[in-house]
Amino acid sequence: MRVDLFNFELPQDRIALRPVRPRDAARMLVVRGQDAPFVDAGVLDLPKMLRPGDVLVFNDTRVLPAQLEGRRVGGEARIGATLHKRLDLRRWQAFVRNAKRVKEGDQLIFGGGVTAIAQDRFKDGSITLFFEGDEPVEVLLDRAGTMPLPPYIALRRGVDEQDLSDYQTMFAAEDGAVAAPTASLHFTQRLVEALDARGIGRETLTLHVGAGTFLPVKADDTDDHQMHSEFGRISAATAQRLNEAREAGGRVIAVGTTSLRTLESAAGEDGKLREFADDTDIFITPGYRFRVVDGLMTNFHLPKSTLMMLVSALMGRERMMDAYTHAIQNDYRFYSYGDSSLLLP
Structure with a gap:
């Protein structure tokens, strides 16, 4: 596909240079199937947007001052x-x-x-x-x-001590990332407790996010772009629990594109997850058949980026372009320190 199909104009003042406080006070745009209206919600509304038995999957990588x-x-x-x-x-x-x-x-x-x-x-x-x-x-x-903030933040305001905590999720446990799994930055203890009370499960996996996540797509066609590989891991026990949750009617909701890419890398053609510990360079573009992921919570991404292509694969390109137009017109904050979206095909 042509890379320019995933382009859009973003005003510079929509790029978030600091996260909101508290973290769970961020806004969240809920995008469902083609005919459903967009819902302007907040991250704290997440429990009621999901169903008991659903499972959120977080990336527990820890960002190094790289x-x-x-x-x-x-x-x-x-x-x-x-x-x-x-x-x-x-x-x-x-x-x-x-x-x-x-x-x-x-x-x-x-x-x-x-x-x-x-x-x-x-x-x-x-x-x-x-x-x-x-x-x-x-x-x-x-x-x-120092913390390896994305260029669109670091070049505009620099990096300071506050970023040591701001750019780290509450789930961070496994050293190795040089970029944060930013969808998880919105989570707090009170939000986790609300999810638990709703009967929504939580699982973790590891993908050590590389600096390649910030590199622009220089090719004119997606077929000519080469993804950088990153190391991911899912335990056998986690894979089994997620398989059982789906068999019981629950949905697997990836928190962040890194979690989604790891899950899809570990899934077989039969839609079953297996233990996984390997490099992955999976590149998800429209036309991809999702094997295990039923939804995605993610921030708003760069134009013409591999991540914009991934969300378009999940929801449809035109649907996501409309969603981003809505987000821009309604003053959502973009990128790593910005607001969130919940994508439910």
Whole structure:
């Protein structure tokens, strides 16, 4: 499909630079099947928008302070690195600013005395960084890194201490992401308690979100776009509970596109979930047949992005373009720190 079919004009003042407080005070646009009217609701209305027996699936990845600033030893050029994907205990694939100044074997020095050696270069221009020393890389990042906010926030206002908590979900448990599963940022203890009281289940999986989620689609046709792979995991017990919930008539509602992509990667042709622990580069566009996901709670996405294509696959392109027009006209806040939508085909 043509990528420009997923384009729309968004006024800059609709881009949220901070989350609302409390987190669950965000608005939520409810989008159902083709003939249903749009419903302007709030995140706190989520329990009554779902049915007892439905199950929400959250991504429990934890965002690392994976944005680094430094220089090449023996040179003055400033080097910026955004870690993308863990390769092993000491090596990370990273997108590097001023990458042309970096050669294989160069030592890079970042804040707090953290150093790394540049190794292999990938086809997409990213570089393997080998972090020196004996301390775990997570400890080094806590000392030297900052939260890797999306460019549309970081370039406009910078990154500060508040983002250390704002850009982390209440479910964060597994270190490894360099971008937040932002749909879950809206959840609070009182909202979780209301969901429990309604009889709505909760499960978690892990997808370590990579920096590739922010990269624009440069191809003119979706067939020519290559997704970056990310590591995901679903336990056998979680897969079994979700299968049982569906067999009992409940719906599986993914909280965030990362949860959705992991669920669909782990589902067989028969619609059954299985234990999963592998990289996935699944690219969901209109025409995709969903195997296990029955709905999606997600924020509003960038034009011409893979995520805009994914929600269009779930609800229909024209339906989502109409929904986004409604959201813009009614002052919804967009992107990572913005408002939410609940998509129920």
